Amino acid sequence: MNKSIRKAVFPVAGLGTRFLPATKSIPKEMLTVVDRPILQHVVDEAHEAGIEHCVFVTGRNKAVIEDHFDTAYELEDVLLKRGKTQERQALLADLPKPGSMSFTRQQAPLGLGHAVWCARDIIGDEPFAVVLPDMLTMACGPKKERCLAQCVAAYEKHGGNIIAVEEVPPAETHKYGVVSVGKTYGDTFEITGMVEKPPQGSAPSNLIISGRYILSPEIFPILEKVAKGAGGEIQLTDAMKALAARQAFHGVRFDGSTYDCGSRLGFLGANVAFALANPDVAGEFRALLKSLVGKL
Numbered sequence: 199m200n201k202s203i204r205k206a207v208f209p210v211a212g213l214g215t216r217f218l219p220a221t222k223s224i225p226k227e228m229l230t231v232v233d234r235p236i237l238q239h240v241v242d243e244a245h246e247a248g249i250e251h252c253v254f255v256t257g258r259n260k261a262v263i264e265d266h267f268d269t270a271y272e273l274e275d276v277l278l279k280r281g282k283t284q285e286r287q288a289l290l291a292d293l294p295k296p297g298s299m300s301f302t303r304q305q306a307p308l309g310l311g312h313a314v315w316c317a318r319d320i321i322g323d324e325p326f327a328v329v330l331p332d333m334l335t336m337a338c339g340p341k342k343e344r345c346l347a348q349c350v351a352a353y354e355k356h357g358g359n360i361i362a363v364e365e366v367p368p369a370e371t372h373k374y375g376v377v378s379v380g381k382t383y384g385d386t387f388e389i390t391g392m393v394e395k396p397p398q399g400s401a402p403s404n405l406i407i408s409g410r411y412i413l414s415p416e417i418f419p420i421l422e423k424v425a426k427g428a429g430g431e432i433q434l435t436d437a438m439k440a441l442a443a444r445q446a447f448h449g450v451r452f453d454g455s456t457y458d459c460g461s462r463l464g465f466l467g468a469n470v471a472f473a474l475a476n477p478d479v480a481g482e483f484r485a486l487l488k489s490l491v492g493k494l
């Protein structure tokens with residue numbers, strides 16, 4: 199039987215340069231989509247997938263992330279005294295179970311692969327998930343699973359390592375990690391190759407690595423030795439390629455939508471999509487959106 203996936207790594211040490219000046223003093227993961235920080239949305243997704251322990255790889259100027267997942271005594275007290283019971287309950291409901299979050303630092307932004315390697319001691323010798331907080335996923339219906347739950351289900355069925363993928367127009371593939379597709383079973387397929395940011399026109403498919411992974415701990419000694427790759431950074435894709443020589447990798451086509459909140463357009467799209475799906479604001483927001491669209 200496959201070992202269960204209990205822990206997830208959230209690499210949040212990047213500088214978010216595509217979002218300056220917003221990210222000069224605020225971590226990009228703390229920008230809000232509707233009324234929750236991006237990071238809270240992805241932690242919710244991880245909990246839905248059965249993750250019990252979240253490991254954040256942080257960096258300088260990211261201390262506010264740790265505070266977000268802690269109790270806010272003065273605020274809770276004021277809400278109680280003012281009779282704002284619902285708001286207080288909502289805050290308390292989001293509080294993680296004590297001891298279910300760990301924080302470690304990546305002292306320099308040397309790349310995603312290096313950030314994941316920084317979590318090695320906390321993960322230990324068990325398979326784990328990696329969740330890129332930039333990528334916000336939305337299930338295609340209220341009863342459907344979000345992306346990480348779909349990856350965990352594929353892992354339970356097929357074992358090995360799992361990568362969530364998403365289709366993009368062929369002209370866009372040079373910006374991402376791209377996979378080659380082997381034998382297919384429903385929404386899952388064997389990955390026969392991977393390449394990080396292939397030159398335009400040379401990508402093996404239009405399926406990009408979209409920010410949710412299940413990896414075996416054998417990735418850590420590989421990450422320790424892997425040379426700097428695209429962009430002068432230690433790339434997770436390069437280490438996964440080396441691991442793929444020894445272990446199976448499966449791709450999962452996510453049955454839903456993904457928004458790249460690391461880019462301004464993706465972030466704006468996520469706000470529109472999540473607002474339309476949020477019963478508190480959807481009605482009024484739809485009317486506002488219609489009036490704005492009418493002016494185009």
Ligand code: UTP
Nearest residue numbers: 209210211212213214215216307308309310313
């Ligand atoms: P990105 O490359 O999208 O994030 O990395 P970035 O570097 O913050 O963004 P830009 O390009 O400068 O705008 C994807 C994820 O990996 C994390 C980022 O925080 C982000 O969540 N990351 C990236 C690290 O934790 N460490 C790194 O060295 C690089």
